[in-house]
Amino acid sequence: MKPDQLLYPTPKGLYCEAGGFYIDPVAPVDRALITHGHSDHARAGHGHVLATEETLDIMAIRYGADFAGSRQVATLGEVMTINGVTVHFHPAGHVLGSAQIAVETGPTRIVVSGDYKRRRDPTCLPFEPVSCDVFITEATFGLPVFRHPADTGEVAKLMTSLAQFPERAHLVGAYSLGKAQRVIRLIRETGYDAPIYIHGALQRLCDFYVERGIDLGPLEPATLASGGKRSFAGAIVVGPPSAFADRWARRFADPLPIFASGWMLVRQRAKQRGVELPMIISDHCDWDELIATIEGIRPGEVWVTHGREEALVRWCALQGLPAKPLHLVGYEDEGGEA
Amino acid sequence: MKAFAALLDRLVLTPQRNAKITLLTDYFRATPDPDRGYALAAIAGTLTLKTVKPALLRELVLERMDEVLFRYSYDYVGDLAETIALVWQAPEDMRANRSPPLGEVIDALQAAGRTEVRSLVRTLLDRLDASERFAFLKLVTGGFRIGVSARLARQALADFGGVDAMEIETLWHGLDPPYVALFEWLEGKADKPEPESRTIFHPVMLAHPVEDRDLAGILPTDYAAEWKWDGIRIQLSANGGNRRLYSRSGDDISHAFPDIVEAAAFEGVIDGELLIGTASRAGGTTRSFSDLQQRLNRKAVSKAMLTEYPAFVRAYDLLFDGNEDVRAESFLARRARLAAVIEQLPSDRFDLSPLVPFDSWDELERLRADPPDPVIEGVMIKGLQTSYLPGRVKGPWFKWKRNPHTVDAVMMYAQRGHGKRSSYYSDFTFGVWTQAEGRDVLVPVGKAYFGFTDEELEVLDRFVRNNTVERFGPVRSVLAEPDKGFVLEVAFEGIARSSRHKSGVAMRFPRIARLRQDKLPREADRLDTLLAMID
16 A cells, blocks of 8 residues: 555544544544544544543543543554554653554655654653654654754753842743643752642642652642742743733733743744843754654655754755655644744 | 853843843853953854855755755744754764864954855854854844844943943944953952043933922022924044044944035034934924934945934034033033134034023923924023033933823723733733724724823723624734723823824824723724824
């Protein structure tokens, strides 16, 4: 079977006709394989969901225990068969529980990377390269301008600012699944052991990370009672980025808006959002990681999805590597959980 | 270069004045000479560097990069320096190198000959990281805008050294980058530097606004009154052919006003108002502030500009008569000297600000309300016996401005503020009614983000959140219909025609004077009313 018969895009998402399943479908389907728990990839209402245990748990936290008709745990590395199509999951290094999904029939193997990154993340397993005929890669940061600096340096900027502006509440915007916990963990690795205050939307996911053995140190709700008279002066408060433009943010003393995201690399982006301290920390590959991954895996062909497809396709063409954009809709790009 | 780049990255995104000062003083404290002095010069605009053409930078980046990938990148980022800073890839063996300090980069640039620039820029880009490359490219392309004025930089120096900002302003134009002697003094390691040039800037004497009861406590006979002209306050220094024109905050604006500099054939230091038109001694008239704006903030001034918008100085005071410091003399004594100096100067370029005779404060108030010239924005009240005191000392000088214009306008858009106001909609675009295609529509006439109290801001913010029609990023359009909407009383200092605004008018210094919840949008003012106010 040709690769583009094994898996092809449909309005509901990437579809495997032979296996009768979708990967990360954007609309309810009978059978879904899910790469990770971000809401644009993992939606509620499918008949049957196959995903890693952590991803299933995350979906239950976000959507309630009845988020799907039935569910099945995919153990990393275990070979499974669905209607004669072989599938296996491998770590993607994106967030806790994130996986790439290999789909094969006969001699043809396609790896769907889902979202992934290559650098160290203390809150999830590292990306595992899987050889394949077709590698489907994301391209969220698929432009040569995106070269994310070392995250230690980015966290150091926050710590410097805390010392410089002890009278201001440092409000760190970070997406509630993955980024928030990673940022908190990175802050802990600098030796910072004071309580970190979190927005209510982060509570259950942080609890879940802690249950899975990731030490986030003392966390307290960012409520008026816990902030006391000082109104969080000199404290670190972590919350979803949208909350900082909300009335919720008024409880803080002279807030210093911070945003942990790969988008913060572009100054105008930071300025538009009113961010004073950008922290360039991403859960996606930067340009160098994308091309190093493709060079490492050496697939026969590359399909590029959500993001800046054209630049990565152009780069593949310059390498003499067949590549095409795979036009999938429904995944957040601009300002998404990047 | 690392610390400098980090400082710029923070300054660009920091809106609060005090936070900017903290960032600057911390940098001055932590950074050695000459780097901090060069950084100061770069920020305050006193650093002269060879500029590198964008075309050269483009060529350098394309030596190593596919043109199509570069184009995709540039299209996305939109700023050439930033794109190159981000996409530049140093060879593997260059990356481990120590990044050069700012001083070394500037020395290398200044020493490089014409033919060496290309390879020097390439080598520097290789040795710097992305953030440093951005700072470097902004320096050498002359596109250095970081939201810090020279004045704010001097305030940061004053805070750093624990001295008064006026002391820095006095020294400033007598010193050159990298300001080593200045920093040594501010750190208490050396005496205060004494610049040789006598054309340095001297701190200006400022007036207090007249407040309730101020006038009840003083006698009209102890004071003189002058018109307050709507130009910009300047200080003109001339010493042995060396002439400088300063703004009241000590910025050297000589290059923008060669007509004034050329006419300044005197010895001493004059305090006055810079205006457009012809001085009254030559029988001329004074033109509006918007004409003056044509000549402000320009790097070069064309011949046509000089002819079309001639500048002159209306003199208020004299600080130095020749080499003699006369600031300790009385207002009347200084004014007599000033009159003699002005008499010698070209009659079309210099005149003496006339005194306004009055017997009582009531009489002066009447004169203030109905001045003889539209370019007058109020009166100045000056103690006859007082010396010229730098800064804003209460008592010797008062300013009594004409009441502002007001207009009732309708809120059209609101934008979230910064810093403390980041969770409030606090910047408001307002409009007035006009006819278009046979019906009444609102046309935006200005934007204001202050004038209201904290309590009023709560009210405004609640209105915006509950009446949003559309969202565009941080901006919301709000309900603004004849019978539904929010009327704002907007106060402003003046209004002028403007081709840059859709409405054709631009307000000066607009602010929210009152919330008019008692009014319906249909009762707000019309554009014709504003057009009629244009002087």
